[in-house]
Amino acid sequence: xxxxxxxxxxxxxxxxxxxxxxxxxxxxxxxxxxxxxxxxxxxxxxxxxxxxxxxxxxxxxxxxxxxxxxxxxxxxxxxxxxxxxxxxxxxxxxxxxxxxxxxxxxxxxxxxxx
Amino acid sequence: xxxxxxxxxxxxxxxxxxxxxxxxxxxxxxxxxxxxxxxxxxxxxxxxxxxxxxxxxxxxxxxxxxxxxxxxxxxxxxxxxxxxxxxxxxxxxxxxxxxxxxxxxxxxxxxxx
Numbered sequence: 654x655x656x657x658x659x660x661x662x663x664x665x666x667x668x669x670x671x672x673x674x675x676x677x678x679x680x681x682x683x684x685x686x687x688x689x690x691x692x693x694x695x696x697x698x699x700x701x702x703x704x705x706x707x708x709x710x711x712x713x714x715x716x717x718x719x720x721x722x723x724x725x726x727x728x729x730x731x732x733x734x735x736x737x738x739x740x741x742x743x744x745x746x747x748x749x750x751x752x753x754x755x756x757x758x759x760x761x762x763x764x765x766x767x
Numbered sequence: 768x769x770x771x772x773x774x775x776x777x778x779x780x781x782x783x784x785x786x787x788x789x790x791x792x793x794x795x796x797x798x799x800x801x802x803x804x805x806x807x808x809x810x811x812x813x814x815x816x817x818x819x820x821x822x823x824x825x826x827x828x829x830x831x832x833x834x835x836x837x838x839x840x841x842x843x844x845x846x847x848x849x850x851x852x853x854x855x856x857x858x859x860x861x862x863x864x865x866x867x868x869x870x871x872x873x874x875x876x877x878x879x880x
Contacts, residue, residue: 656811657811686868688868688870694872695858695870695871695872695873696858696860696868696870697870698867698868698869701866701867708866709865709866709867711867743811743812750866751866752799752800752862752863752864752865752866753800753819755814755817756814756868757814758804758811758812758813759811760810760811761811
């Protein structure tokens with residue numbers, strides 16, 4: 654079974670631009686969560702999508718948004734990029750997102766904002 | 768609010784020796800799930816071991832085991848017979864019944880040949 658895939662793997666943007674990241678979950682998985690990883694803050698939960706609906710949300714500004722498609726693929730969008738948005742963005746999938754389930758992480762998209 | 772603390776930013780261990788990574792967490796919930804994830808350099812995060820809070824027995828996965836002390840809110844990871852491939856960043860994580868994950872800031876483990 655193929656793992657979680659994320660595209661692109663690397664991205665360079667400038668302040669004020671917007672960016673869209675993509676995540677394809679493991680086949681059969683309907684829950685997708687997004688995380689931001691930075692050296693100073695570690696991993697922080699952004700949001701979770703299940704059946705095309707945002708089910709949980711972390712403590713991030715409205716510039717961070719996402720969506721999920723009927724095939725469970727998910728996209729994350731960051732508008733008006735700031736230097737502090739430079740990070741590794743990870744997505745993780747699980748079958749239904751139950752709290753007892755294991756999440757499987759993708760390789761991440763490394764975003765650099767200049 | 769839930770927080771996860773990993774007080775050891777860096778650790779090192781001799782190959783074949785045993786090392787323990789510490790993790791404490793703060794919560795008012797009684798049911799939750801705890802995890803240790805491993806993130807090798809430039810590679811994706813993988814699950815090492817998990818523990819249900821309602822289980823008193825400590826989880827074990829081959830050379831990896833945990834010491835779960837619920838009252839103390841402590842969840843340490845023991846790696847026995849350390850191998851070069853164990854070198855990675857290790858993250859302790861807490862998952863709520865409301866399905867939110869909280870991660871520690873990680874411990875970078877170096878394995879010395």
